[in-house]
Amino acid sequence: xxxxxxxVMPDFRAVSDEDLESLLPQADGAWSRQTxxxxxxxxxxxxxxNSNWAEVRRDWVCEACQRRKPEIARVSDHGVLLCQLEWHxxxxxxxxxxxxxxxxxxxDRTPEGRDLRRGVDACKDLTMRFFTTLICNDCNTAEGKxxxxxxxxxxxYFSFSPREITRFIRVQPNRMHGIDDEAVREVWNEVERDVxxxxxxxxxxxxxxxxxxxxxxxxxxxxxxxPVLTSVxxxxxxRQGQDAESLYxxxxxxxERSVRHDGFGVSPRLKRTASRVDRRGKGTPLAV
Numbered sequence: 423x424x425x426x427x428x429x430v431m432p433d434f435r436a437v438s439d440e441d442l443e444s445l446l447p448q449a450d451g452a453w454s455r456q457t458x459x460x461x462x463x464x465x466x467x468x469x470x471x472n473s474n475w476a477e478v479r480r481d482w483v484c485e486a487c488q489r490r491k492p493e494i495a496r497v498s499d500h501g502v503l504l505c506q507l508e509w510h511x512x513x514x515x516x517x518x519x520x521x522x523x524x525x526x527x528x529x530d531r532t533p534e535g536r537d538l539r540r541g542v543d544a545c546k547d548l549t550m551r552f553f554t555t556l557i558c559n560d561c562n563t564a565e566g567k568x569x570x571x572x573x574x575x576x577x578x579y580f581s582f583s584p585r586e587i588t589r590f591i592r593v594q595p596n597r598m599h600g601i602d603d604e605a606v607r608e609v610w611n612e613v614e615r616d617v618x619x620x621x622x623x624x625x626x627x628x629x630x631x632x633x634x635x636x637x638x639x640x641x642x643x644x645x646x647x648x649p650v651l652t653s654v655x656x657x658x659x660x661r662q663g664q665d666a667e668s669l670y671x672x673x674x675x676x677x678e679r680s681v682r683h684d685g686f687g688v689s690p691r692l693k694r695t696a697s698r699v700d701r702r703g704k705g706t707p708l709a710v
Contacts, residue, residue, distance in 0.1 A: 434675045442679065450491070451476045451680025457505065460495045464596065466503030468684030474507035474556060476680035482507075486561040486584040486591070493595040494558045502685035506559035510584065511550075514617070517579035518546035518624055525631045537637035544638055545627040549620050551613075552583040564591050564599040568606045576610060580617060 432445060439453035450456060452471055461469060475491070483490050484507075495505050522542045527535060565582050568590055582590075586609045592600035630636040 434672055434679070442676075446676065448479045448481075449476075449676065449680070450478070450480045451676070452682045453679055454480065456480050456491065457503075460492060460505075461503050464495065464497045464503060465501075466497045467501040469503045469505070469682040470498075470685055471503075471505035471680070471682045472507065473677060473681050474509065475505045476677060478507065478556065484558040484561060485555055486557045486587040487593045487599065488588070489558065489593065489595065494560065496560075496596045496598070498685065500685055504559070507556055508559050508562040509554055510557045510562050510565065511554040511581070512552050512583070513579040513581045514620065515546050515550040517577075518549040518627075521624060521628060522546055522631060525628060533639075534637065537639050538631065538634065540638040540642075541631060541636040545624075545631065545636060548627065549624050551581075551616070551620070552585075555584050557584055557587070560599050561587050561591065564601055568601055571601065571603055571606055572610055577617070582609065586613070 432441070434442070434445075437445070439458075442453050443455055452469055457469070457471065460466070480491060484494060487494075491505070494507075495503055497503055519542075522545055526538045526542055528539065530536075530538075561584070565587050568582060568587075569576060569580065589609055590602045590605035592602060594600075627636065
C-alpha cells in the first residue's frame, strides 16, 4: 500500500500578516510582530526595511556593534523607521582586482587563458583582510566617516574590518553611532604595516601573473539544491494543481511582502546626541 501524502501549500501573497507570522516564526519583515512593535514603540509613521534585514532572523546581532535588531532600528527626522543592514566588504580586494585584471587577456579562450584568469580571481582574494560581512547601516556609515577623519593618511581603497569598527564606535540603542577619533587613529596605526605588507605581496602576485604564472586549472565547485529536493518539488506542486516553479517563487513572494521603501530618497539621519555610552551598546533595549 502506498502511503498517502497530504500537503496544503498556503498562498503567501494572500495570507494575513498573522498567518505569515505563524508560518515563518523566525523570519522578519514589514509584517512581523517585531517590526510592528518597533513602529509603535518608536512612534514611526512609515517604514524603510531593506531585503538584507528581511533575510536574516529576528534575533540577528550585528558583528560590529553587537546590537540586536530592536536596538538597531531607529526613526529618521521624517518619521520613517529605518531597518537597514548592509554588506560591508574590503575595498583592498577591489584594488587588487583593478591591478591584476589588466595583466591577463580576457579575450584568450584557450584553456591556458582561462587558467590564468582563474589565477587572478584567486590572487585578489589573497589580499583582502576580512570577508564580506553583514553589518548594520549605522556601523557601515560610521566606517566611512572614520576613514574621512583620517583623510590622506590612508589609501582610498582601505576598509576597516567589523572587528576594528567595534573599537572606535560609541553605541546607543536606536541611535546613530558616535565616533572616537583617537581610537580611529590607534586602529589605523596598528594595521598600517599589515596593509603595506599586503600591497607588497600584491606586487609579487602581479609579477607572477605578468609572467604567465599562478594559473589554476578546472572549475570551482557549484553547490545547488539537492537533486532529491528538485525531484520531489514537481510532485508536491502537481498534487495541488501547480507547477514546480510556483514553489521556487515563494521566497520572492515573501520578500515582496517583507521589504518596504517608505520615505525612500529622504535623508534618514537622526540628530546627533552629545551623550555617550559604553561601546558595547549596553542600555535598555526596546521591549517587543
